[in-house]
Amino acid sequence: MVGKTISVVGLGKLGASMAAAMADRGFDVIGVDVSRAAVENLNAGKAPVQETTLQEYIDRNRQRLSATLEHRDAVMKSDITFVIVPTPSDKNGAFSIKYAATAFRAIGKALKEKKGYHTVVLTSTVLPGATRYGLLPLLEQESGKKCGKDFGLCYSPEFIALGSVIRDFLNPDFLLVGEFDRKSGETLESYYEKIMENHPPCKRMSIENAELAKVSLNSYVTMKITFANILTELCEKIPGGDVDAVSDAIGLDRRIGRKYLTGGLGFGGPCFPRDNVAVSFLARELGVRNEIAEATDRFNRTIPARFVEKISRHIPSGSTVAVLGLSYKPYSCVVEESQGILLAQALSKQNYTVTGYDPLANDNARHMLGDDIQIKESVQDCIAGADAVLITTPDPAFTALKLGDFRKGKEDMLVVDFWRVLAGELSGKPGIRYVPVGQGSRIRDAENVLEMMWRDA
Numbered sequence: 001m002v003g004k005t006i007s008v009v010g011l012g013k014l015g016a017s018m019a020a021a022m023a024d025r026g027f028d029v030i031g032v033d034v035s036r037a038a039v040e041n042l043n044a045g046k047a048p049v050q051e052t053t054l055q056e057y058i059d060r061n062r063q064r065l066s067a068t069l070e071h072r073d074a075v076m077k078s079d080i081t082f083v084i085v086p087t088p089s090d091k092n093g094a095f096s097i098k099y100a101a102t103a104f105r106a107i108g109k110a111l112k113e114k115k116g117y118h119t120v121v122l123t124s125t126v127l128p129g130a131t132r133y134g135l136l137p138l139l140e141q142e143s144g145k146k147c148g149k150d151f152g153l154c155y156s157p158e159f160i161a162l163g164s165v166i167r168d169f170l171n172p173d174f175l176l177v178g179e180f181d182r183k184s185g186e187t188l189e190s191y192y193e194k195i196m197e198n199h200p201p202c203k204r205m206s207i208e209n210a211e212l213a214k215v216s217l218n219s220y221v222t223m224k225i226t227f228a229n230i231l232t233e234l235c236e237k238i239p240g241g242d243v244d245a246v247s248d249a250i251g252l253d254r255r256i257g258r259k260y261l262t263g264g265l266g267f268g269g270p271c272f273p274r275d276n277v278a279v280s281f282l283a284r285e286l287g288v289r290n291e292i293a294e295a296t297d298r299f300n301r302t303i304p305a306r307f308v309e310k311i312s313r314h315i316p317s318g319s320t321v322a323v324l325g326l327s328y329k330p331y332s333c334v335v336e337e338s339q340g341i342l343l344a345q346a347l348s349k350q351n352y353t354v355t356g357y358d359p360l361a362n363d364n365a366r367h368m369l370g371d372d373i374q375i376k377e378s379v380q381d382c383i384a385g386a387d388a389v390l391i392t393t394p395d396p397a398f399t400a401l402k403l404g405d406f407r408k409g410k411e412d413m414l415v416v417d418f419w420r421v422l423a424g425e426l427s428g429k430p431g432i433r434y435v436p437v438g439q440g441s442r443i444r445d446a447e448n449v450l451e452m453m454w455r456d457a
């Protein structure tokens with residue numbers, strides 16, 4: 001049932017890594033993209049996108065990896081096709097399937113000519129109904145063939161975080177297979193058995209259940225992060241409050257778990273914010289109240305403004321603020337919905353002079369921020385002359401900083417550490433006003449609401 005050749009349509013952040021990982025597991029993989037650059041790069045042995053270990057995987061699988069602009073070539077020569085093209089948010093917060101539709105039409109045309117059974121797998125994130133009612137008809141119209149008889153169809157998303165795409169893809173907690181029919185699901189599961197390194201459980205279900213499971217998982221996790229961010233704010237107002245102490249404790253309860261319970265600057269990136277908004281959209285369309293997803297989104301979006309207000313209590317506008325971390329997370333060049341970028345923009349609007357640095361995301365940040373923020377080429381350049389430094393991601397380039405890297409002038413330098421990574425190095429040191437977010441140890445008596453609450457008891 002398992003063929004030797006796989007095709008992957010879409011060689012972006014996910015697709016390129018999936019293609020290289022599957023080649024590493026012994027399959028011949030043909031990548032397809034509408035971008036000539038992506039195709040030429042892969043054929044020349046170069047990673048089309050930045051992702052941890054991707055270049056190494058391409059280097060050691062050159063003979064098994066190729067790319068083409070022609071969907072037809074790829075479908076004809078392979079047994080199964082994974083489609084992993086963008087599904088951008090539309091103005092209502094739903095996911096547009098226009099790129100997926102173009103890909104499905106092209107695959108459908110190829111299926112018309114193809115002899116023998118072929119399996120099509122949609123990996124892109126979509127909302128319930130999109131695969132069956134939006135995309136399947138295109139395959140049947142273009143091919144003139146019947147799903148379930150002449151070809152198979154699955155919806156099978158990945159739960160992969162950028163920066164660890166290959167590791168996550170090969171070692172998932174579980175596999176999610178939404179199947180049109182039993183044969184489609186069985187075929188995909190057999191491929192996964194050969195591809196995944198950790199023999200994960202495979203949950204097979206209807207296409208719609210799998211579509212809902214994907215977005216609801218992300219929505220649930222953003223709710224969990226937001227809960228940690230509410231704890232963060234509470235701890236700042238409690239003398240001796242410490243959000244990590246609270247998260248470490250409650251995370252030991254197996255019903256809760258410690259993962260994704262770290263409070264700081266909120267969630268960003270190309271997936272979490274939009275998937276959560278899409279779940280709200282879905283609920284509205286289906287007439288279901290989902291105030292949890294809406295509240296999560298609202299709370300998360302107020303976080304940068306809350307910190308700008310807090311910073312303005314420490315240093316006046318006109319001061320220089322260095323933002324260390326412009327990507328939404330370490331090991332990534334992605335700046336979409338990055339909290340560091342949102343913070344830099346909000347500070348600039350309040351007339352602060354803002355400098356920024358990121359080990360991987362400088363170019364993307366420059367593109368997004370224009371001239372408002374001065375992007376620097378090193379941490380040291382970014383910090384030089386700053387009155388305040390904000391550490392917005394726990395990137396190793398920042399966690400390794402030493403006291404000597406910060407200014408030792410007459411005025412104290414404010415250091416706001418959103419992930420509390422430099423507490424050992426900076427806390428209580430002369431010349432530094434160190435503010436670990438989520439800790440309440442520096443509350444003045446006048447601000448001690450807890451004491452006031454209990455004074456007259």
Ligand SMILES: NC(=O)c1ccc[n+]([C@@H]2O[C@H](COP(=O)([O-])OP(=O)(O)OC[C@H]3O[C@@H](n4cnc5c(N)ncnc54)[C@H](O)[C@@H]3O)[C@@H](O)[C@H]2O)c1
Nearest residue numbers: 010011012013014033034035085086087099102103124125
């Ligand atoms: N990035 C992530 O961490 C992540 C994780 C899980 C799911 N997803 C989902 O995966 C999908 C893809 O995400 P991504 O980050 O890899 O996107 P991306 O923008 O990095 O890459 C998509 C690629 O598809 C190509 N493409 C567009 N239309 C095409 C077509 N008709 N035929 C062939 N190629 C085409 C583009 O040129 C691009 O190279 C989205 O639905 C996203 O929501 C992403």
Ligand SMILES: O=c1ccn([C@@H]2O[C@H](COP(=O)(O)OP(=O)(O)O[C@H]3O[C@H](CO)[C@@H](O)[C@H](O)[C@H]3O)[C@@H](O)[C@H]2O)c(=O)[nH]1
Nearest residue numbers: 158159160161162225260261262266267268269271328329
């Ligand atoms: O305890 C935590 C953990 C994460 N974050 C933030 O959450 C965001 C996203 O983190 P991460 O999960 O590492 O990255 P993504 O690459 O966005 O991956 C998410 O989105 C993908 C696309 O749907 C899914 O496949 C993944 O399972 C899901 O983790 C970042 O801004 C983090 O700072 C927190 O604030 N607190």
